[in-house]
Amino acid sequence: MKRFDVLILGSGLAGQSLALRLADHLQVALVSKRHIEDGASAWAQGGIAAVIDPSDSTAAHYEDTQIAGAQLCDPAATHFVVEHGAAAIQWLREQGVPFTPDSDTAWGMHLTREGGHSHRRIVHVADATGAAVQETLIDRVKRHPNIQIMENHVAVDLIVGHKLGQPEAGCLGAYLLDNDSGHVEAYAAGHTVLATGGAGKVYLYTTNPDTSTGDGIAMAWRAGCRISNMEFIQFHPTCLYHPQAKSFLISEAVRGEGGLLRLPDGTRFMPKHDPRGELAPRDVVARAIDFEMKKRGIDSVFLDISHKSREFLQEHFPTISARCLELGIDISKQPIPVVPAAHYTCGGVQIDLRARTDLPGLYAIGETACSGLHGANRLASNSLLECVVFGESAARDILANRRSAPNSLPAWDESRVSDADEExxxxxxxxxxxxxxxxxxxxxxxxxxxxxxxxxxxxxxxxxxxxxxxxxxxxxxxxxxxxxxxxxxxxxxxxxxxxxxxxxxxxDYPQLAERARPTILANPRWPAGLKRWNHPG
Structure with missing residues (x-):
């Protein structure tokens, strides 16, 4: 059995930012299903939403988030995140993230705009923000002596006290499978953190990496935690449609910078679906594209930004330009074929403002969690922001409420099983x-x-x-x-x-209910009389 102060399951932005905030004080294990670079965070193109421009306001960011979330966003969580946005960006700058500069502004960073936002507030690194942030943090994580990176390890299940006859013990760690050796071992921890990402791979077409299999959500449910708002799966409107392109996203920022959605004959269709046109929230745009494709029996629609100069496109969308060109699409001359694809899990493990789940010692951050920020539809570029804000919140709570890892845990028992006969x-x-x-x-x-x-x-x-x-x-x-x-x-x-x-x-229910209510699923196997740890505030 291995022991750590903190066991972080997942190595994306949420997990890495938390690890870096804890490692000066605690021994941290950072677990990655594959390689540390392979998480969904590195795939994020657009950027991070935060109020930087003095002409913008957190009140406007809050209102935009609520509108996109169909008024289901939790008010406390939404205020909490948008009010910590500027501090999150500052922390990332201190880590060395090279945000795209703008020398004409007092704050020195270029801000773009995306669908659903009333202001330019998206801080970015060209069109590969997630990759740049991950590259920066990975370098720091690898150099920190108190962070042990465990690649090619996958969590099998959480180890919880109420299943071991210790009802008040909470979460005690997890069983991990070493994919290299094929062995399962128990990992004890004072604090265990689910940062395992979303569940896009539950759908046939998705923008997510192969690792997005709902691991943290499923493990938390089996452990007895409440799960919220899982019906809200965001389908990104514009995934590249090409037989050789697997899960390649065409960033929201392309529409934010003037990209237009067209039918195969060149006709625009978004204005008849929503007065905001291409800058409507993602759910509106995805449904509009789905409607047009089914109505006309077409395989895709087209996103056209060819009216912008080649120089502009190279500056703002170098990654998208290069990938499309590899496939024979010159975006300065041709529209991009696009289709909707499963993109983001808005619901997840229910947490409070300290990122605490129902089980003592168990936290959840990032896409695997449901803080209430995203409501019924995530506003573009709020996801990376949530990772950093709740990474800091979880770190603060862990440091203030330290728990010791147990000295012993039951070993994984596979004495009564055999090798699979038909994989x-x-x-x-x-x-x-x-x-x-x-x-x-x-x-x-x-x-x-x-x-x-x-x-x-x-x-x-x-x-x-x-x-x-x-x-x-x-x-x-x-x-x-x-x-x-x-x-x-x-x-x-x-x-x-x-x-x-x-x-x-x-x-069957096309109308909007008068009152917005979250969907909260409580596992009936939660032990009677056992107090839940999670509470607001």
Missing amino acids: VVISHNWDELRRFMWDYVGIVRTNKRLERAQHRIKLLMREIDDYYSNFRIGNDLIELRNLVTTADLIVRSALRRKESRGLHFSK
Whole structure:
């Protein structure tokens, strides 16, 4: 058994920023499913939203977030994040992040605008902000003596006291599978943090990396934590449509800088769907594209920014320009074929303003958490901001409330299992799950589709649980088990919402309810009488 002060599951921006804030005081393990560079944070192109320009205000950022979130954003969490935005950017600058400069402004950084924002407030590094932030922080993480990076390790499950006859002990660590050796070991920690990202891979088409399999959400649910707002899966309107392009995102900033959405004949269509046109929030744009594609039987629509100069495009969108050119698309002369794809999980593990879950000692930050900031639809570029703000909040709470790691934990027992006889079962179940989730639980939903999905999920869960109980586990089985649990939570949440709000659009309930209410799922296996740790404030 290995012991650490803090065990961070996930090595994206949320996990890294937390590790760096803790490592001067505590011994930290930073766990990565693959390599530390492979998380979703590095894929973020647009930037980080924060109030920097004096003509802007946190009140305006708050209001834009609430409008995009269909008035479901938690007021306290939203105020908390937008009011800490400038400090988050300053911290990243202190770490050395090279934000795109603008010598004509007093603050020295170029600000762009994206859909749903009333001001230019997006701080960025050209069109590869996430990659630049990750490169900077990874360098600092690797050089810190108190951070042990554990690559090619995947969390199997959390170790919780109420399953060991210690109901008040909370979370005691996790079992991790070393993908290199194939062995599972217990890792004890005073504090365990879920920073495992989202669940985009539950859908057939997604902008997410292969690691986005809902691991933290599923583990927290099995441990007894509440899960909130899982029906709100954001579909990014503009994923590059090309047979050789897997999950390549065309940034929101392309529309923010004047890109226009067109049909194959060149006709614009967004103005007839929303007066804000291409700068409408993502849910509106994604539904509009979905509507036009289904109505006309077309494979994609087109995003056109060819009216901008080649020099402008090279300066603002070098990554997008280069990738499109590799595929034979010159964006200075041709429109870009785009389709919607699953992009962001707005719901997740319910947390408070200190990033605490229901279990003592267990925190959640980043996309795996539900702070309430995103409501029914995440406003563009609020996600990286949330990672840094709640990374700092979690660090402050951990340092103020230190817990010792347990001296002993039960070892992982695989004495009653054997090697899998047919791994093809896993790949078939994985493919079936992602296809019916895309068909039945996508951008536009009906009760009938959701019930069909729920029926298939129940069958898959029984089959996967049987497989998990009888055979030695591997990475693919762990991820499939987590994906089917996450899919179940998405469908349960969607069936509970009797309205259309934000990212959840139901043909059976097209109207907006009078009052915005979150969907909170409580695991019935939570022990009776056991007090939850999480509370507002």
